[in-house]
Amino acid sequence: MMSAQQLEQIEQLQATLSKMQVTLNAIAEAVVWVDENQGVQWCNASFELLVNQPDSTILDSRLNNLLPLARAGQPLAPQFYPDVLLHQGEYKTTEYEFGEGDRSLMLQISGSCTGEAPGKSAVLVIREITQAKDDITLTQSTQASLPESEEQLRTLINATPDIISFKDGEGRWLESNPATLELLELQGVDYRGKTDAELAEFSHFYRDALLGCHITDEEAWQKGSVHRQEEIIPRPDGTVSVVDMIKVPLFYPDGRRKGLVILGRDISDKKRVEEALQASEARLNTILSRTLAAIERARVYANRDWQYEYISPSSVAIWGYCAEEIMGDNNRIPSRIYPEDWAVMSQRCFDAVFAERPFNYEYRYNHPDGSLHWISVTVTSVRDEVADCWIATAISTDISDKKRVEAALSESEAKFRTIVENANAVLAITNVEGILSYVSPNVTNLTGWTPAELEGQSFAPYIHPDDLPKCLEVINRHLAGELAVEFQYRVRHKDGSWRWQICNSSVSRDANGQLLFITVTRDITDHKLAEEALKASEARLNTILNSTLAVIYCMRAYANRELNYEYCSAGSLELWGYSPEQLIADKNSLLSRIVPEDLETTLQQGFNTIYAEGTGQVEYRYNHPDGNLRWISSDLTSVRDEATDSWFVTVISMDITDRKLAEEALKVSEARLNTILNSALAAIYRVRVYANREWNYEYCSAGSVQLWGYSPEQLIADKNSFLWRIAHEDLETTLQQGFNAIFTEGTCEREYRYNHPDGTLRWISFNLSSVRDEATDSWIATIISTDITERKRKDYSATFPGISSTKT
Numbered sequence: 001m002m003s004a005q006q007l008e009q010i011e012q013l014q015a016t017l018s019k020m021q022v023t024l025n026a027i028a029e030a031v032v033w034v035d036e037n038q039g040v041q042w043c044n045a046s047f048e049l050l051v052n053q054p055d056s057t058i059l060d061s062r063l064n065n066l067l068p069l070a071r072a073g074q075p076l077a078p079q080f081y082p083d084v085l086l087h088q089g090e091y092k093t094t095e096y097e098f099g100e101g102d103r104s105l106m107l108q109i110s111g112s113c114t115g116e117a118p119g120k121s122a123v124l125v126i127r128e129i130t131q132a133k134d135d136i137t138l139t140q141s142t143q144a145s146l147p148e149s150e151e152q153l154r155t156l157i158n159a160t161p162d163i164i165s166f167k168d169g170e171g172r173w174l175e176s177n178p179a180t181l182e183l184l185e186l187q188g189v190d191y192r193g194k195t196d197a198e199l200a201e202f203s204h205f206y207r208d209a210l211l212g213c214h215i216t217d218e219e220a221w222q223k224g225s226v227h228r229q230e231e232i233i234p235r236p237d238g239t240v241s242v243v244d245m246i247k248v249p250l251f252y253p254d255g256r257r258k259g260l261v262i263l264g265r266d267i268s269d270k271k272r273v274e275e276a277l278q279a280s281e282a283r284l285n286t287i288l289s290r291t292l293a294a295i296e297r298a299r300v301y302a303n304r305d306w307q308y309e310y311i312s313p314s315s316v317a318i319w320g321y322c323a324e325e326i327m328g329d330n331n332r333i334p335s336r337i338y339p340e341d342w343a344v345m346s347q348r349c350f351d352a353v354f355a356e357r358p359f360n361y362e363y364r365y366n367h368p369d370g371s372l373h374w375i376s377v378t379v380t381s382v383r384d385e386v387a388d389c390w391i392a393t394a395i396s397t398d399i400s401d402k403k404r405v406e407a408a409l410s411e412s413e414a415k416f417r418t419i420v421e422n423a424n425a426v427l428a429i430t431n432v433e434g435i436l437s438y439v440s441p442n443v444t445n446l447t448g449w450t451p452a453e454l455e456g457q458s459f460a461p462y463i464h465p466d467d468l469p470k471c472l473e474v475i476n477r478h479l480a481g482e483l484a485v486e487f488q489y490r491v492r493h494k495d496g497s498w499r500w501q502i503c504n505s506s507v508s509r510d511a512n513g514q515l516l517f518i519t520v521t522r523d524i525t526d527h528k529l530a531e532e533a534l535k536a537s538e539a540r541l542n543t544i545l546n547s548t549l550a551v552i553y554c555m556r557a558y559a560n561r562e563l564n565y566e567y568c569s570a571g572s573l574e575l576w577g578y579s580p581e582q583l584i585a586d587k588n589s590l591l592s593r594i595v596p597e598d599l600e601t602t603l604q605q606g607f608n609t610i611y612a613e614g615t616g617q618v619e620y621r622y623n624h625p626d627g628n629l630r631w632i633s634s635d636l637t638s639v640r641d642e643a644t645d646s647w648f649v650t651v652i653s654m655d656i657t658d659r660k661l662a663e664e665a666l667k668v669s670e671a672r673l674n675t676i677l678n679s680a681l682a683a684i685y686r687v688r689v690y691a692n693r694e695w696n697y698e699y700c701s702a703g704s705v706q707l708w709g710y711s712p713e714q715l716i717a718d719k720n721s722f723l724w725r726i727a728h729e730d731l732e733t734t735l736q737q738g739f740n741a742i743f744t745e746g747t748c749e750r751e752y753r754y755n756h757p758d759g760t761l762r763w764i765s766f767n768l769s770s771v772r773d774e775a776t777d778s779w780i781a782t783i784i785s786t787d788i789t790e791r792k793r794k795d796y797s798a799t800f801p802g803i804s805s806t807k808t
Contacts, residue, residue, distance in 0.1 A: 030126040034083035069096040086122035163264030169257030220247035294318040320368035338364040353381040374403040448494025464490035511774035577625035595621040610638040631660040682786040709757035727753035742770040763792040
């Protein structure tokens with residue numbers, strides 16, 4: 001029979017274990033026990049939340065099945081999981097990547113082993129470290145129970161870096177983890193059973209702090225519930241730590257004091273970040289007022305209403321209104337956006353905000369000064385569950401200059417493409433095996449081969465060996481769903497020489513539903529240099545020129561030219577190919593990709609600006625991880641921080657590749673155009689014709705604007721827009737001959753007079769061919785039309801010398 005003293009000791013032990021169990025469910029870290037067979041034997045509520053499974057499905061499951069981990073983007077093999085390495089005695093605290101569904105987290109896993117074989121267990125403590133300096137999250141749950149093992153509980157407590165200690169009702173220390181003893185310099189001291197005052201004699205530096213602990217202890221006892229406050233703790237190195245201290249009093253049923261649970265977490269980094277952010281806010285406003293980039297932050301609600309929280313001073317330059325005017329009227333900016341742009345943008349933007357995914361859009365804006373501006377906006381959002389809303393951040397930039405350059409380049413390229421496409425174009429039809437079923441007659445002029453020599457043959461033997469893989473890849477891209485591809489290759493001329501070709505390939509189907517590749521090929525041997533200059537521009541037009549990248553990042557610079565990133569916006573992934581976390585972890589990942597001849601100049605200009613506490617701008621070339629060379633412009637400003645003997649630098653970087661390439665390509669294109677602008681104009685179009693003589697455009701090249709005065713979109717929307725401009729005496733004959741050729745699947749050549757919208761009378765020649773489409777009970781007609789007005793005038797002048805052809 002146990003003595004009263006033994007019973008009291010057991011009761012105290014049980015009370016201690018109970019406190020530890022409460023503590024383990026109160027901490028934010030996930031905790032899990034894994035046996036030697038890799039089966040989970042116990043976990044706390046935080047682990048259940050992490051793997052999003054209940055306790056009933058977790059127990060006895062393997063950790064690698066519950067928690068898919070990765071290192072450097074590569075899945076972690078089962079034999080390298082923390083629990084396996086712990087059992088082998090080869091593990092140390094490590095960071096892992098964890099992704100499941102839409103979640104992507106960084107986890108820090110520490111642990112130790114307890115017990116002896118065969119009952120040996122691995123105890124893992126898992127901390128989510130994705131967003132550094134987060135507020136402490138205390139998760140209390142009573143859904144699971146801890147094993148009745150004091151040794152395992154103590155092992156777990158010893159593994160956490162937070163302060164954990166227990167005192168009895170008289171203030172005597174019962175348990176404490178190494179983190180607490182290390183903080184108070186009590187390592188090696190037999191602390192159990194001693195009061196704060198007694199322990200103060202063992203710690204010279206923290207003597208006063210220990211002597212003052214009873215004050216906050218008593219506040220917790222008096223409050224009778226959880227007592228939380230921030231405590232300032234000086235450190236021997238002259239710094240101070242800010243600790244978020246939680247004290248939980250426990251009482252016997254009769255009201256007597258039973259024990260005190262003490263939890264603490266160092267939040268010094270969080271405090272420093274908050275202070276740094278407050279200090280930088282004024283500097284950021286100064287920077288933003290000097291650049292054409294406005295930043296907005298708003299709370300967005302499920303009913304699609306929103307409330308601005310912040311608008312940068314640059315709003316005046318972007319929209320013509322100050323922040324107060326915009327925040328006072330939510331409709332002030334939308335009312336000046338083109339209605340058709342606002343209808344699309346608002347719908348897509350709200351959808352993106354609610355889905356918490358990035359959103360980019362360009363829209364037209366009627367500026368209060370009467371001018372039309374193009375604005376590019378990038379929006380990101382995060383859910384605020386407490387306020388039941390989304391916090392959206394938008395960066396808006398004025399891209400009007402870029403749009404003007406883009407429009408000029410587009411017009412120049414359209415003219416150039418129209419002339420080149422129709423001067424020496426070859427139309428061909430190829431099946432998925434690469435067999436040519438049709439080649440237009442002009443192939444003889446380009447390659448020396450006749451259609452009869454090529455039809456029924458594979459195209460492969462005629463392609464340069466170095467270019468054949470590229471051509472085969474185009475077929476694979478079409479089979480994968482890509483509808484249109486433009487590429488260049490060399491083809492063998494009948495005389496043995498190699499000729500450069502540019503090919504526009506699209507997808508169609510025959511009457512049996514089999515895939516066909518329709519290609520329009522032009523000889524570009526004489527224009528290769530010009531085309532090489534335009535190739536990069538055309539490849540990037542839809543992916544680069546239509547988006548404006550802007551990244552804001554903050555870093556700390558030192559006199560020895562060392563740099564440390566402290567913040568970087570999410571746009572870094574698009575601009576440089578690295579996430580903010582990657583840049584902060586390794587600053588050289590960006591510097592190593594700057595073109596070497598630009599690097600030293602860029603750094604020198606940057607450091608000169610930083611050390612002068614001024615503002616400056618640098619432009620440099622950057623080898624993006626996606627293989628492209630980009631031009632980057634960075635505006636930076638710095639402020640001296642005497643406290644840390646450093647400079648605080650804020651930088652806004654934007655992608656100016658589109659402008660650089662567009663300007664360069666435009667110059668090259670315009671130089672080439674001067675030599676060919678006097679060539680004939682032509683347009684290629686494809687129509688679907690039915691037996692009742694109804695027909696619809698399916699495609700029309702951009703040359704329609706010059707030829708008929710209507711864009712492809714206008715012709716496709718209204719086919720009669722140009723028919724009524726054909727001379728009445730030519731219209732019926734032209735249509736009759738055209739339909740006859742179409743219905744007989746033949747060819748037709750015809751000339752007609754056309755009253756152009758610019759007031760001139762023009763002669764148009766067209767060549768028509770057709771093929772029957774049994775699947776849709778129709779005919780597909782392909783037509784090449786050319787302006788022959790100048791030729792007609794010359795013929796007339798030769799026939800009737802001295803009489804002006806304008807009288808015809």
